[in-house]
Amino acid sequence: xxxxxxxxxxxxxxxxxxxxxxxxxxxxxxxxxxxxxxxxxxxxxxxxxxxxxxxxxxxxxxxxxxxxxxxxxxxxxxxxxxxxxxxxxxxxxxxxxxxxxxxxxxxxxxxxxxxxxxxxxxxxxxxxxxxxxxxxxxxxxxxxxxxxxxxxxxxxxxxxxxxxxxxxxxxxxxxxxxxxxxxxxxxxxxxxxxxxxxxxxxxxxxx
Amino acid sequence: xxxxxxxxxxxxxxxxxxxxxxxxxxxxxxxxxxxxxxxxxxxxxxxxxxxxxxxxxxxxxxxxxxxxxxxxxxxxxxxxxxxxxxxxxxxxxxxxxxxxxxxxxxxxxxxxxxxxxxxxxxxxxxxxxxxxxxxxxxxxxxxxxxxxxxxxxxxxxxxxxxxxxxxxxxxxxxxxxxxxxxxxxxxxxxxxxxxxxxxxxxxxxxx
Numbered sequence: 001x002x003x004x005x006x007x008x009x010x011x012x013x014x015x016x017x018x019x020x021x022x023x024x025x026x027x028x029x030x031x032x033x034x035x036x037x038x039x040x041x042x043x044x045x046x047x048x049x050x051x052x053x054x055x056x057x058x059x060x061x062x063x064x065x066x067x068x069x070x071x072x073x074x075x076x077x078x079x080x081x082x083x084x085x086x087x088x089x090x091x092x093x094x095x096x097x098x099x100x101x102x103x104x105x106x107x108x109x110x111x112x113x114x115x116x117x118x119x120x121x122x123x124x125x126x127x128x129x130x131x132x133x134x135x136x137x138x139x140x141x142x143x144x145x146x147x148x149x150x151x152x153x154x155x156x157x158x159x160x161x162x163x164x165x166x167x168x169x170x171x172x173x174x175x176x177x178x179x180x181x182x183x184x185x186x187x188x189x190x191x192x193x194x195x196x197x198x199x200x201x202x203x204x205x206x207x
Numbered sequence: 208x209x210x211x212x213x214x215x216x217x218x219x220x221x222x223x224x225x226x227x228x229x230x231x232x233x234x235x236x237x238x239x240x241x242x243x244x245x246x247x248x249x250x251x252x253x254x255x256x257x258x259x260x261x262x263x264x265x266x267x268x269x270x271x272x273x274x275x276x277x278x279x280x281x282x283x284x285x286x287x288x289x290x291x292x293x294x295x296x297x298x299x300x301x302x303x304x305x306x307x308x309x310x311x312x313x314x315x316x317x318x319x320x321x322x323x324x325x326x327x328x329x330x331x332x333x334x335x336x337x338x339x340x341x342x343x344x345x346x347x348x349x350x351x352x353x354x355x356x357x358x359x360x361x362x363x364x365x366x367x368x369x370x371x372x373x374x375x376x377x378x379x380x381x382x383x384x385x386x387x388x389x390x391x392x393x394x395x396x397x398x399x400x401x402x403x404x405x406x407x408x409x410x411x412x413x414x
Contacts, residue, residue: 059295060295060299064302067302070298088264088269090277091269091274091277094271095275097274098272098274102313103256107323117313117341119337120329120333122333123327123329130325130326134323
């Protein structure tokens with residue numbers, strides 16, 4: 001059985017939702033950042049990067065959200081979570097998710113994890129000050145050029161949708177006003193009503 | 208025919224090499240960062256993010272290196288650039304490339320593009336000071352846990368290889384000592400001998 005290692009409030013939620021969407025049999029295992037469990041010897045044996053999410057499969061362990069999402073879509077084709085038989089359409093899905101991981105999530109991470117890229121307190125403050133602007137630019141790009149509606153890729157729900165939803169949860173914490181992005185807000189509200197999303201969030205917040 | 212928009216010295220080289228590996232018919236179009244061509248109205252119509260690479264196809268335009276690399280592998284299956292029929296092995300390829308785009312390339316970008324995440328000169332200096340450490344940690348992770356050898360995924364060359372090669376070109380500029388990473392250095396030298404790599408580099412440096 002698949003085993004998803006996650007921490008509440010992280011991007012692991014995207015894979016958690018996708019596993020629910022796929023109807024997968026899986027166990028969700030919580031890793032506590034408060035006790036630095038992600039850097040424990042036990043967890044580093046699973047993911048030497050010390051990050052969540054990780055997905056334990058019978059073939060081995062996978063990490064990195066875009067890779068895990070595509071794996072879930074390919075492993076459960078009946079759920080139709082990506083256009084698997086169309087390399088161009090699949091690449092569009094992947095390009096969206098790659099933008100989320102390498103640009104949007106990174107811009108967000110400068111609010112609380114500036115120590116990854118700098119060491120001075122003044123730099124952290126400077127980075128935090130930039131987040132509303134950089135995240136606002138990301139959301140403007142998504143709102144104007146990327147989100148087709150009603151789902152990210154148009155009429156069909158894909159693995160882009162839980163990933164966007166997961167990052168948009170952080171919008172207000174990043175001091176970006178959801179009212180400025182009505183199409184993203186609509187998408188977020190549509191996602192929040194899905195059974196898969198409710199189930200994943202309930203599980204992550206249950207303890 | 209495919210059209211690859213690239214700038215010399217950028218991660219676009221990974222896709223350029225992969226297109227050569229695939230035996231694809233394509234045109235390579237140079238975008239000049241010196242004249243800020245990536246933000247010209249003409250180029251923003253191709254890629255509103257104002258970044259390279261972009262790949263123009265007969266179906267539309269693709270961006271984001273990991274997505275483009277997977278697209279090239281899927282579009283030219285005879286070249287066997289990824290384990291296309293094995294979702295787990297394909298996800299391993301994607302996880303590696305996702306790590307390169309969202310962790311390694313990002314750590315590197317703090318050397319010269321700190322303005323994306325901060326605004327003070329002191330922060331840029333602080334970020335630059337961190338690059339040898341953060342990039343060293345990335346290369347240690349790759350050397351010890353990810354690069355199987357002789358190619359990234361083991362016996363078979365994949366779309367991970369040109370991407371790793373492309374970032375490793377920047378190693379000395381990032382003040383990381385290649386001698387500390389003999390397996391990565393061996394991989395780099397093995398890559399540099401490939402006809403596809405020589406051809407892509409020759410084209411990018413020809414003018």
